[in-house]
Amino acid sequence: MSRWEPNTRERLMRAAVAEFLDRGYESVTVAEITERAGLTKRTFFRHYADKREVLFAGQEILTRLFADSIAAAPPEATPIEAIGAALDATGEEFGPERREWARKVKEVVAGHSDLRERELLKRAKLTAAMAGALRERGVGEPAASLAAEIGGLAFSTGFARWVEPSNERGFGELSRAALAELVAATASLG
């Protein structure tokens, strides 16, 4: 991979989402995306398997960030504290520009059931990666899987609040608040 790769990936992502919003996800071809980006189809397919994957490329980076942050938490951190650290690290990556991008992707995904399914699947993979990272820290089962599900819910809830048009708070703060609400709710399940 050349040192220009990240820029190429980003140009393709921006061109794709702009096309999807202008003309509808279904009707846009890879050729139209690459034309808008000023790149070739061959370049596109070096970076993405298909036009759908462009929308979810960020989630793979996120999955790695979560797993790495859980691994890097202090040895004495509880499972919930390790997940909190991962939400903080994600919050540092999620600036205002990223929020604009997330809102656009959300708009495209909301209109298509196969994209919503893809999103569910990526969420399941994020949760599986968190559970794996917790087990690596010596957390047993079913605590690791349970904490990972709580982390996944904190992530989605925080994310949904973060992309709300009226929201001005940061992702780290919102997802930390969601995590605290979930921990409090464990006492109310009977």
Next chain:
Amino acid sequence: MSRWEPNTRERLMRAAVAEFLDRGYESVTVAEITERAGLTKRTFFRHYADKREVLFAGQEILTRLFADSIAAAPPEATPIEAIGAALDATGEEFGPERREWARKVKEVVAGHSDLRERELLKRAKLTAAMAGALRERGVGEPAASLAAEIGGLAFSTGFARWVEPSNERGFGELSRAALAELVAATASLG
């Protein structure tokens, strides 16, 4: 739908799984499945969108059973008690013949990443249905989503233990035990 439909669906399911195990999931065509079942392709496509769906048809019935059982639980039942009732109801459906079937499906699914993805997705839909049924009972958020994730984990853990070759215990008992372990684990997350 005629009164013979359930039998037709089941014949197609059995023929499909027998073919998949004999000759490999990838290479089997719908024509080969219908030939083995003594039915037409037209009949197949009236019941299933594609050969993959044959493997997951049972999960949609299961999702309805879960949602209905949660709705039917006594009004005073806590979220975890309502989920326990749904696991009991599922246990009554899961007899020894069903276990043989589940083992065969598991063997086919394990060998293909797209089938494993489909399974993750159906799991996500089961969890979403449980959360919806709990909200209908007046359980607030995030408690409803959290209880549903715990129910989903109890289901998968119980299911995995149930299909183990050495297992002789029933699904209801195994999944109830998994639910109790999960509830106990909520205290250990910090």
